Amino acid sequence: MITRKIARRTVVAGAFALMTAVPAVAQSLTPIRFTLDFKHQGIHAWYYVAQEKGYFKAEDLDVKIDQGEGSAATVSRIVSGAYDAGFGDINAIIQVAAIKPGEAPVMVYQIYNRPPFVLVTKTSGPIKSIKDIEGKKLGGPAGSATLKLLPSLAKANKIDISKIDILNMAPNLQEQMLIQDQVQGSLVFNVTSYMNLIQQKQNPDTDYRWFNYGDHGLDLYSNGIMVSQKLLKENPKAVAGLVRAINKALKEVIDNPEMGVKTLAKIEPLINQDVEKKRIAYALGHLMNGAEFTELGFGDLTDGKLTRSIDVIAEAYDLKAKPKASEVFNRSFLPAKSDRMFAPKPN
Structure with a gap:
């Protein structure tokens, strides 16, 4: 009789332990709606590498990626609430931040440190x-x-x-x-x-x-990863995870562009893979090689250059106010500098 009671207690205790363990295993992922700046191109390969290799999932994120309608449109899509994050132009952020303080997306990982x-x-x-x-x-x-x-x-x-x-x-x-x-x-x-x-x-x-x-006098920044004010404030852990996953995938595509383009081709089979490999190489040589890279690594920028960029954009678009650099860019989510110091392999 005593043996049966002990056995029954053991079974009940085991079942309870299993029930309490299930939520930890089946933890829900944070959904993030992510917009690109344009139709699928080689310069978008790292987002799909992060998705296919499970880097987003490893950060407890469920990232859905959509094509875009232009670098500036990324900003308006996020401001509207249709998207949580995206790849777009920091100069468009400056414009919105000047008109609607507190509503503009914030750049958290700068990719193009030279203007296109x-x-x-x-x-x-x-x-x-x-x-x-x-x-x-x-x-x-x-x-x-x-x-x-x-x-x-x-x-x-x-x-x-x-x-x-x-x-x-x-x-x-x-x-x-x-x-x-x-x-x-x-x-x-x-x-x-x-x-x-x-x-x-x-x-x-x-x-x-x-x-x-x-x-020729307009040394501006351009595209990078931006997130909504809502995501930034309500789920900073998700922002940090998003940046880590993209940084990891970007490094792998730079090391192996062919792998990146093949991953992209699974999403968009009609792309010309040779052309898109050349596009990645062109971007690395003309958009992602600013002078500050060797000092800062990917993702970061200099506040002085950003402030000068804000002045240029304010004049060009006749903005009545100028946002501070800290309202446009937030570097607190960047991985360690040692994780962002990578460069293409020589041919």
Whole structure:
């Protein structure tokens, strides 16, 4: 009789222990809606590597990734509440932070420490230096950051903006109209336009000149990982986990771009894998190699440069207020510097 009671107690105790252990094992994941800045490209591979390899899940996150509609649109999508985080332009954050303090997303991991804003011209054309744009016809999509910042570029280089003829064009016509000499220069995002020219059987290295705004007086930051104010305040642990997972995947894609592109191709089978590998290499060489990288590593930035960027954006967009650097960027979620010091392998 005593033996049966002991056995029954043992079974009950074991069952209770199992029941209490279940919640720890089946712990729910924090859902995060994440928006890219554009359609699937090689420069998005690390997000899908983090997803496929379980890096998000290891941080107790369930991250759903959607394609974007432009770097600035990432900010508006997050402000609307439709998304919790995304990959987008810090300069768009500055604009919203000036108009709606406390509502703008906050950058937590800077990826592009050089701006993608570029004037591209034909080598055979009349524009040989940045000052040659006076009296010429330039084209760009209405509302694009590259076009919007043109007056600031002109000011920095003592160019009379009134002497430039601007033609608004659809984004998908920028390279085509330049090739056909309908404009003498096109105002583009370099990481997109460079690949578009390759796909149109052009040689972007020998047949075109690239006037990067960052080399001509507008040394700005650009895209990185931003999160909503709500996520930042209510779940800082999730923000830190998101950044760690992306940092880990970014390192792996930089070490092995082919792996990254193959992972992306599982999501978007129609991509040209060779072109997207070149896009990653181009981004590393032109957008992710700012002078401060060797000192700070990926993800971080200098407050002084950000403050100067805020001044440029405030003037270009006629902002009535200037947000502080601390309102735009928060470095407290960055992994240790030693975990962010990585660079591409030599070819």
